[in-house]
Amino acid sequence: MIGRAMRADWLKIRRKGLWLLAIIAPVGLIAMQALNYGLRYDYLMEQYAHDPWGELLKNILLFVPISLFLGATLISSLLANIEHHMSSWKQLLALPISRTAVLTAKFLISLILLSFSCLLLSIGTLALGAALKLPLDSIPYGDILRIGFVPLLASLPMLALSLWLCMTYKNQTLPVTFGVVIAIMSMFTMTLSEYLPINWPLFSYYGPQQELFAGAGIACGILILLLGAIHFARKDVG
Amino acid sequence: MKDYVIETKQLSKKYKGRYAVANLNLKIARGDIYGFLGPNGAGKTTTIRMLLGLIKPSAGSVHLFGKSLDKHRLELLRKVGSLVEYPSYYGHLTAVDNLEAIRRIIDVPKSRIAETLEIVGLTRDARRSVKGYSLGMKQRLGIASALLGNPELLILDEPTNGLDPAGILEIRELIKEMPKQHGITVLISSHLLSEVEQMAGTVGIIRQGELVFQDTIHNLRKQAEGSMSLVVSDPAAAVQKLLSHGQRAILANTAIELENVNDETIAGCVKLLVEHHHSIYRVEEKRKSLEELFLHITEGGGLA
Numbered sequence: 001m002i003g004r005a006m007r008a009d010w011l012k013i014r015r016k017g018l019w020l021l022a023i024i025a026p027v028g029l030i031a032m033q034a035l036n037y038g039l040r041y042d043y044l045m046e047q048y049a050h051d052p053w054g055e056l057l058k059n060i061l062l063f064v065p066i067s068l069f070l071g072a073t074l075i076s077s078l079l080a081n082i083e084h085h086m087s088s089w090k091q092l093l094a095l096p097i098s099r100t101a102v103l104t105a106k107f108l109i110s111l112i113l114l115s116f117s118c119l120l121l122s123i124g125t126l127a128l129g130a131a132l133k134l135p136l137d138s139i140p141y142g143d144i145l146r147i148g149f150v151p152l153l154a155s156l157p158m159l160a161l162s163l164w165l166c167m168t169y170k171n172q173t174l175p176v177t178f179g180v181v182i183a184i185m186s187m188f189t190m191t192l193s194e195y196l197p198i199n200w201p202l203f204s205y206y207g208p209q210q211e212l213f214a215g216a217g218i219a220c221g222i223l224i225l226l227l228g229a230i231h232f233a234r235k236d237v238g
Numbered sequence: 239m240k241d242y243v244i245e246t247k248q249l250s251k252k253y254k255g256r257y258a259v260a261n262l263n264l265k266i267a268r269g270d271i272y273g274f275l276g277p278n279g280a281g282k283t284t285t286i287r288m289l290l291g292l293i294k295p296s297a298g299s300v301h302l303f304g305k306s307l308d309k310h311r312l313e314l315l316r317k318v319g320s321l322v323e324y325p326s327y328y329g330h331l332t333a334v335d336n337l338e339a340i341r342r343i344i345d346v347p348k349s350r351i352a353e354t355l356e357i358v359g360l361t362r363d364a365r366r367s368v369k370g371y372s373l374g375m376k377q378r379l380g381i382a383s384a385l386l387g388n389p390e391l392l393i394l395d396e397p398t399n400g401l402d403p404a405g406i407l408e409i410r411e412l413i414k415e416m417p418k419q420h421g422i423t424v425l426i427s428s429h430l431l432s433e434v435e436q437m438a439g440t441v442g443i444i445r446q447g448e449l450v451f452q453d454t455i456h457n458l459r460k461q462a463e464g465s466m467s468l469v470v471s472d473p474a475a476a477v478q479k480l481l482s483h484g485q486r487a488i489l490a491n492t493a494i495e496l497e498n499v500n501d502e503t504i505a506g507c508v509k510l511l512v513e514h515h516h517s518i519y520r521v522e523e524k525r526k527s528l529e530e531l532f533l534h535i536t537e538g539g540g541l542a
Contacts, residue, residue, distance in 0.1 A: 004342055004343050004345060005343060007342040008339045008340070008342040008343050011331070011335055011338060011339045011342065012328055012331070012339050014330070014331065014335075015330050016330060082328065085328075085329070086325075086326050086327050086328065086329060087324070087326050088326040088327070088328065089326075090287070090290075090292055090322045090323075090326060091320075091322070091326035091340075091380075091383065092326075092343075093291075093292055094290040094291070094292060094315060094318070094320045094322065095315065095340065095343050095344055096312045096313070096315040096316040096343075096344060096387075097312070097343050098312060234294070236287075236292070236293035236294065237287070237292040237293060
């Protein structure tokens with residue numbers, strides 16, 4: 001049932017800018033670092049001589065959580081808006097399909113789009129490293145692959161919450177504002193408690209007990225999705 | 239027991255302490271076209287949303303095809319096609335893609351898309367994106383979406399909204415054919431009696447959330463069948479004379495009104511009055527139009 005809802009959603013997101021968003025975000029992150037390195041290449045290479053790949057990844061990582069939060073917000077909003085726009089909820093939900101399946105399908109679509117971004121980020125990082133002539137014999141493939149995907153797992157609570165809010169409110173101002181504020185805050189909360197979920201994307205890649213943060217992200221994300229599904233299944237469709 | 243496709247029992251919906259729909263007992267028989275009438279804001283759309291499981295009743299129950307909607311929602315919705323209020327569509331997609339998005343969920347053969355577009359007459363514009371459609375075309379696309387799953391029950395909420403007279407006629411012909419050709423039961427809501435009276439077999443009239451009339455259109459017409467009015471030289475005395483002979487008569491202004499009388503009775507009354515030297519100036523039949531009756535019912539008068 002979820003599969004059927006997803007196949008319908010793939011069709012609906014055509015020409016809605018979702019793919020564009022999924023592509024632009026990682027490209028932007030890489031371009032930013034290309035600029036950073038391009039402007040002061042010699043200085044940075046000297047500074048980072050001890051671990052050129054690791055330092056490049058750290059530079060990129062700094063912007064991964066905020067990008068994931070923004071991406072989760074915008075993708076859920078765009079996705080929900082397809083149904084809000086012409087009040088398609090009443091048509092969609094009068095079809096023989098469970099509301100849980102509808103919500104889960106949208107969650108999975110968002111997850112796939114964000115995963116695509118993360119994959120692009122990994123590819124982009126590798127390409128940028130190569131372009132910057134970082135040593136090719138010591139490429140940390142594992143870390144390059146982890147740079148996007150692990151923080152993505154840790155930001156699932158945000159994705160689930162954002163999707164829930166975007167689907168509930170027809171007016172997208174509230175959920176989008178909420179998402180943007182969270183995203184910007186995440187830049188400044190790193191020194192606060194590691195229990196704060198908005199810190200999880202960063203800590204899931206960097207620092208001790210990384211798996212714990214990714215795991216907490218998955219668990220918490222599923223929990224929020226479940227709560228959202230219960231609410232969505234009961235709510236009146238106006 | 240009769241085979242009802244839709245049966246609601248004491249169906250009610252309360253919004254902030256006010257009943258939008260109260261104790262509704264709809265009964266819609268298989269193969270019927272049911273005209274669901276009421277002025278704007280009477281609770282038609284609220285009722286239809288409850289029939290489709292879009293909103294939960296505050297009290298009461300909905301049974302479709304003899305099964306509880308609450309318990310067998312998905313199974314029952316599979317047999318239902320619906321168009322609720324203004325049409326829903328994905329403006330950035332073409333008509334074909336709009337139907338395809340629904341088809342992927344309800345899982346019917348791809349050929350149904352072309353078939354339904356043909357039925358509603360959108361084949362020529364099928365490849366254009368829907369945001370450029372006129373309201374009438376969007377409404378037709380909505381009907382095509384409703385028909386896509388070969389439904390046994392079609393629930394249409396004001397389907398002729400925004401259509402021009404030719405479009406209204408076309409949709410009406412289309413709906414009329416449904417029970418005959420495909421055995422589909424149709425519930426069609428409207429705030430215009432004239433719109434459904436030519437196709438509906440049964441009508442339900444809702445006013446302020448309550449069902450105030452539910453019977454065949456034939457019986458509604460009967461209610462509308464008028465009275466005879468006699469204009470005579472001395473109405474007061476004439477009424478007395480008629481009453482003394484056991485004929486119910488009312489003095490209305492200067493005329494005498496006789497309700498629900500057949501030809502013989504009228505002839506008898508006239509004969510009686512003539513024999514008692516009343517001059518009869520006019521014998522008129524006064525026919526209430528259905529529209530008048532409808533207005534009378536929906537404005538709170540109940541049945542005459």
